[in-house]
Amino acid sequence: MANEGKTDEGYQYVHIDPAIQRRIVRKLDWNLMPLVMALYLFSVLDRSNIGNAQTAGLSKGANSIHETDAQYQWLLTLFYIPYILFEWMALMWKVVPPHMWAFATVLTWFATAFNWQGMMVCRFFMAMAEAGYGPGLPYLLSFFYMCGEIGLRCGIFLSAAPFATCFSGALAYGITSGHPALANWKVLFLVEGIPTICLAFVAWFCLPDSPEKARFLNSDEKKVARARAIRQVGEESATRLGSVNFKEAGQALLDVKNWLISLMYFSCNVSFASLPVFMPAILTGMGFTSIHAQGLTAPPYFVSFLMCIITTWIADRTKQRGAVIIVLSVIAGIGYIVLASCKGVGVRYFALFLAAIGVFPSIANILPWVLNNQGTATKRGVGIAMLQMIGQVGPVLGTRVFPASQGPYYHKGLYICGAFMFFNALLAFILRTYLSWQNKQADAREAEVAAAAADEKTGNIAVENEGFGFRNIL
Secondary structure, eight states, rough: OEEEEEEETTTEEEEOOOOOHHHHHHHHHHTTHHHHHHHHHHHHHHHHHHHHHHHSSSSSTSSSSOOOOHHHHHHHHHHHHHHTGGGGGGGGGHHHHHHHHHHHHHHHHHHOSHHOOOOOOHHHHHHHHHHHHGGGGGHHHHHTSSSSHHHHHHHHHHHHHHHHHHHHHHEEEEEHHSSSSSSSHHHHHHHHHHHHHHHHHHHHOOOOOOOGOOOSSSSHHHHHHHHHHHHHHHHHHHHTTTTTOHHHHHHHHTTTTHHHHHHHHHHHHHHHHHHHHHHHHHHHHHHHHHHHHHHTTHHHHHHHHHHHHHHHHHHHTTTHHHHHHHHHHHHHHHHHHHHHHHOHHOOOOOHHHHHHHHHHHHHHHHHHHHHOSSHHHHHHHHHHHEEEEHHHHHHHHHHHOOOOTTTTTTTHHHHHHHHHHHHHHHHHHHHHHHHHHHHHHHHHHHHHHHHHHHHHHHHHHHOOTTTTTTOOOO
C-alpha cells in the first residue's frame, strides 16, 4: 500500500510498497507500452515511407507524379515546417485527456495523394498532427514512470523508429518485387496507411489518461500509482494534470541545460531525419538494384532497434546517460566519415551500420535525458517542447544536403551529418559537465542546511524548496 502523512513540520512523506510498485510497472509495461510503441511505429512509417516510394517509382515511370528533384526535396522539407511550428502542442498531453488527444492526432496521419500538389498538402497536415503526438510521448510516459524507469521505456518506444524503417524497407521490397494493379508506390502508401485508422480507435478505448484511471490497475495499485506521481513531481503537479504553471514554464525557458540539450537534438536530427529517407538512394548508388536496395536497408535498422533498448537500459542502470550519448555520437560520426571517404561496397555498407546504431540510440537517450533533469511536470513539458521546436530545425537542413546531383557518393551530405554527430558528442560532454557542477552546488546547499539544523538541534530535516533532494542524471 501507499501510506501518506505529514511530518511535525508539516511536510508530506509518502511510503510506497515495493511489491505493489513492481506490479504496477509490470502492468504498465504490458498494457501501455505496446500501444505507445505501435502508434509511434506507424507515425514513423507515414513520415519516412516517401523515401521507399521514391525508389519504387514515385518520380519516374508511366504512373509517377513526374516531380523534379527540387520538388522532391520540397516534399521532404515541407514536413518539418509545420512540425516545428506546432511542437508546442506537446503540452496538450497535460491539458487534454490523452485518449482524446491521441485519437485526434493519430486519425489525421492517414493521408495519400496522386500528384505533387496533393502530396504537399497532405504532408503539411500530417506533420501538424504528428507534432502534437510523437514529440510529446516521452512527456506522457513521465506521468506513468519514475525517473529511473523512464529512460528504458523511452528507448523501447523510440526503438520503433529504426524498427519501422526496417519494416518499411522489407515491406517496400515485397511490394516492389510484385506486379500490383496500382503503381507500386501507391500500394505502399495504402498498405502502410490504413492500419493507422484502426489504431486511432484503439487509442480512444485503451489509452489511459493517468495511472489512477487505468482500468488494468486495482484500487491498491492506483493508490500507489498516485503516491509515485507525488514522489516524482510533488502533490500539486500530480493532482493538477489539466493545468500549466506559467512561472515554472518561464524558469524552464531560461534554463541553460534546456538550451544545450535542444542544440544536441538539433545536431542529431540532421542525421536522424536524412538517414531513413536517403539510405535507399545511397545503396542504389553502391550498385544495387532498387529492389535489393529496399531489402538491404533492413539489417542496419534492426541492429539499431536493439541498440536503442540496450543503451537506454545501460544509461538507466549506470545513471550515465551523457557518457552513453557521447560514445554513440562518436560511433555515428565515424560511420558517416567512412561512408563519405571510402568507395568499397563492403566497407560502405558496414559504415551504414555504424551510422544507424549511433544516430537512433542517441535520439533515444537524449529525450529521457531532458525528462530526467526537470524538477516539475510543467518544466518537463516545456523542456520537451523546447527540445522539439529547436531540434526539429535539424531535419530541415538534413533533408536538403543530399541533392541527386551529389550522387552516388553524396560526399557533402555525409560529411555534414558526420560533423554534426561529432558536435553532438561535444555538446553532450559540455552538458554533462554543467549538470555535474549543479549537483555539487546542490550538495553544498544541503550540507549548509544540515549543519544549520544540527546547530539548532531540530532533529529530522524537512525541506520544501525545489532542488533539495533532486539531482541531475549525468
